[in-house]
Structure formats: C-alpha cells, structure tokens
Amino acid sequence: MHYLVGTTSVHTTAAICDYLDERATADDTVTVVAVAPTDDATARRDAQEALNVAPVRLATVGTVRTELREDGDPAAVLLDEATTAEADELLLTPREVTSDAPSGVGETVRAVLERSSIPVVVVPSPEL
Structure with a gap:
C-alpha cells in the first residue's frame, strides 16, 4: 500500500501518523x-x-519519503503527486474550516475530495 499524506503542521503529521499506526506496515510506503x-x-x-x-x-513503515514543495495550489500539488507516486490512498486533515464551507472541511480538502480518483481519508485534526 502506498499512502500519500498532505501536511502543513507538526500536529497534522502527528494525527495522520496516529491513524497510520494501526494500518501501515513494513511492506508499505508513505510519502509525506x-x-x-x-x-x-x-x-x-x-x-x-x-x-x-x-x-x-x-x-516501522517500510519506506517513508518526505518532500517540501514550494508554492502552488496545495490540492493540485497533492493530486499530481498522488498520480505520480501511484498512491493508493490520500490522507489529509481539515486544516481550516470556514463558515461558508458546507462540507465541514476546508478548501483544500474539499477540492481534493471532489477531484481525487483514489480514496481520500480525512483524519480529524487535533487543532480544530
């Protein structure tokens, strides 16, 4: 399994790592x-x-890769990376929810959910 993680903070990464603790194995790859x-x-x-x-x-995960991308629309960057990396699942947290967000998630998560061709998991954020 190849997990693609989108992050912007230590708290986001920690929450997603907690989620992956029970799922990812030594045979898996995680790209952050x-x-x-x-x-x-x-x-x-x-x-x-x-x-x-x-x-x-x-x-304990087989391979963990990290990448800092400069500029660009976060949703587009994550979707492009998911395709390039041939990810099986994309993991995000709802970083910022606005009052006009009918889905209860922020703009990036909403855009990814609308356009992703792979499963997207929205992990609850400890920051919210």
Whole structure:
C-alpha cells in the first residue's frame, strides 16, 4: 500500500501518523508532502518541521519519503503527486474550516475530495 499524506503542521503529521499506526506496515510506503510559499519563512519552517516528524513517528513503515514543495495550489500539488507516486490512498486533515464551507472541511480538502480518483481519508485534526 502506498499512502500519500498532505501536511502543513507538526500536529497534522502527528494525527495522520496516529491513524497510520494501526494500518501501515513494513511492506508499505508513505510519502509525506508539504506545500509552502517560498516567500513565507514561517510557513516553510512549519512545513519542514511537519515533514521531520514523519520518519520518526513511522519508523516501522517500510519506506517513508518526505518532500517540501514550494508554492502552488496545495490540492493540485497533492493530486499530481498522488498520480505520480501511484498512491493508493490520500490522507489529509481539515486544516481550516470556514463558515461558508458546507462540507465541514476546508478548501483544500474539499477540492481534493471532489477531484481525487483514489480514496481520500480525512483524519480529524487535533487543532480544530
């Protein structure tokens, strides 16, 4: 199984790692992708810290890859990466919910849910 994880914070990565604890095995691959704007040093630092958590928390998983992507629409980046990596499942957390979000999830999660050709799991976020 190949899991693709979209993250923006340490808390997001930790929540998804908790989810994967009971699912991912030594035969699986997890690719963790964070998208951060090049002109926002704080967002880039947060994204890199989020990526650093994954290999430690997923030490029993066969392969863990991390990638910091600069700029771009997060939903588009994740969907492209899911195709390129031939992921079997995409994991996200609802980072920011707005009052006009009828689905109860943020814009990125909604866009991924609408356009993904693979299963998407929305893991509850400890930040919400």
